[in-house]
Amino acid sequence: MNASSLDRTFRKDVAALVIPLVGNSFSLVNTLMVGRLGDAAIAVVAAAGQVGFMLSMILSGVYGMNAFITQYDGGRDQASVRKAFGLMLLSGTAVTLTLVAAAFLFRKPLLLAFVHDPDAAAYGMPYLTVLLAVYAVNAVKDAYGGALGAIGRAKLTLVVGFAAMAVNVALDYALIYGHFGFEPLGIVGAAWSTLVSSIVGAAAFVGWVYARKLPFNVSPREILAVDFAFAKRVYAKTLPLVFHEGLWSLGNMLYAAAFGYMGVSALAAFQLARTFNGYFMMGVFGFAYAANVMIGRKLGQENAGEAIRYARTFTKWTVLIALAVGAASAAASPWIVRLFGRASAEVRTDFEHILFIQSGVMLAYFLNNLWIVGLFRAGGDNAYTMKLILVTTWLIALPLVFAGACLLHWPVELVYIMFALEEVSKACIGYFRYRSNRWANSLVRPGLSS
Template sequence: MNTIRRSEFKREMKELVIPSVLQMLVGNSFSIVNMLMVTSLGDGAVAVTAAAGRISFILSMILTAVYGMTAYMTQYYGKQQYTLMRATFGFMLLTGIGMSLLAFVVVLIWKEPILTLFIKDTDLLPLGLQYVSIMAFVFLISAIRDAYAQALGSIGKVKITLYVGLCAMAVNIILDYGLIYGRLGLPKLGVAGAAWGTLIASSISLLFLFVFIYSKSYYLNIGVRELFSLPLKLRQQVLKTITPLMFHEGMWSIGNMLYAVAFGSLGIAALATFQLANTLQGYFMMGIHGFAYAAKVMIGQQLGKDNQEQAIEYARRFTRISVIAGIMISVVIVIVSPFASLVFPKLSAEVHASLGNVLLLQALAMTAFFLNNVWIVGMFRAGGDNLFTMNMILITTWAIALPAVFVGAYVLHLPLEWVYGLFLCEEISKALIGYKRYRSQKWMRNLVGNIPESPSAAASL
């Protein structure tokens, strides 16, 4: 890459990565603060939020698959085909709302049998049911808010979502403090207070986002007609691309739910440790999410312009960044792991003893986590390579790691640390398969090569 291109790469990457990392910092700081407040209520409260969190995770991953349509938005934006970009967003928003409504109904009807997969303690089950009943409404609100946020992010406009996130975090922290502990003149609701805080903060953040977008006529201020303006042939093409991604995210998220079931079988302390480790992992990985986002936008725009050579060079640079960052974060985790339990003083000695060991195992696999994020979420998704990633998940999650974890937990009755090591086999095997795909360059596809700007003209193709 010549000096001019290298300078352009660094400038564009910084413009995308810095706001995205700050947004991740806000989101993960919010998660850490939430977790700190809930952990003061004991292992059982953490286990309840962990169980509900697995349900939320499945729904969010299915919606993430719907948001795979942003690969088209990125490439349309790169080609300056703004009418089709907005039409694609309309179709994505409509699909996301439909999926979230379906999920809302399913969770409300079957919440008890779902929760009993994770929570075997009958005393904790009513608490979990109350928490999930409130969080079901968060699914609906988040589906709309996140659709706008994902779409804005796909065209490099991430600052507004950062500002909205900051406001939501501040509101959520204040409400959590008041509603969990009965402070600030608010009722003491315990774990349910955390759910109410999330619901109110999510509603406010959606309102802020709407006011900004529609008062400023900001990029995605679409009307009702644009929800249905994407031509049928293009809808079919988009659905063909994201269907494997929906299956991918669905199967992966169900697999993650089953991991929680396996860890739950080891006891409340093991499930609480698993939840804490996942929360801290998200915090450690927030930087690489920013680079994955930048890779998706920058490489996607180059693919839309048919600039294959520059897309390849960008992919190489992002891969090198991932390796260096993964090694650096691994060292940080090794240093801080002995002190992690000090952050959660109210939890049991059993959780304190296992958490440091689990974090050390995370450190060993962190480079694989980073590479998988940049390759799968960034590069492969930019080129719409969703069928391959679907097959990868079937192999790494369902054929390798999930059977190993269940055998370790249910058959061999291994200690938590050993079972967590088996859980990490997914990321390691995924990185090995992903590296081969990355090197093949088969993921590099122009999704919008010969599509006219006007939806009406596109319909005639």
């Protein structure tokens, strides 16, 4: 394929994958609605959310098996696509149920680790209980949704995402504040609305797959008929990713614990900042996902050269988008803070300062997401990313954050700069891996690499 033809194909595939995924994120709505309940509500949701965040990150590690699905699909091996999906669904469900059960038993100690206030922890217990049910449902929803995206069926995720989130927004309005004849439930109402919307999303994905007889319409017998030799090879590449996500999410829980140690206001500002960081990063989430699918297909077709060329193009675009988004984030900061008029003056001031800090390191956030999720994961380079997290999170950023928060009693802004050093150091070190091309490996034909 000549360069001009490859560029046309590249642009077409990016448009098909990125546009749907960019529109499929509405977590900001929940934060805005809960934010009207005040500092304590934001802090409690942040604390409970850390538990759910760790569960979801470990599960996303399990769902790194989507790299196999993408490469097998690129190589037209549909039998192996079904085997990989069955193994992923079985593994994800088993891991989720185990972790949800453990979190349920230790709900109160988990909340107290972040919010050092027994009354606030008691306030958050019902919210966390319902939220754990959400993650159990999401084990199925995310398996089917992620697998569909892995073979390029991203438009379906857009449709289901809009439908589920429309339900979520309507129920948030009804249940949090007591509209349409419902009793006001506060933050528990937000949890129930999320649970119902997750069930709607899961039912839509599963129903569509089986009604249309798509590649993932596996039977319970197929799911339980594990090919152990196949599973061993898949787990060899996937388990480092599970450890990577587990270590990273545990590190993020500890970050939240450090900010919680500084007080409810500090934790609330930290939560708001991370939520809006995710909102501004929507521009790269779709890019990283598209990169993962498109590069994974090329690697599955034994075409490492085109995969590397795609990686270079994605990186150039990501730099441009990151610079634009960083500038937009900084410019919009004063107006964003005004959305939370019921938060305390301390929270709003800290939040605005942190938004400026985030804007300055937006390029590092974008490149890390693209390289780790889009490139390295596509080639199964998960052992490297696990080592990267060990260094940048556990040896650099976490010690500095805890020293600043607990020993030196620095202001929130300075502690947040220590937190941001994780992304900066990760991008600096990850650049050399990206340039080495050692991540461009075939998963479906072991031993083949660039």
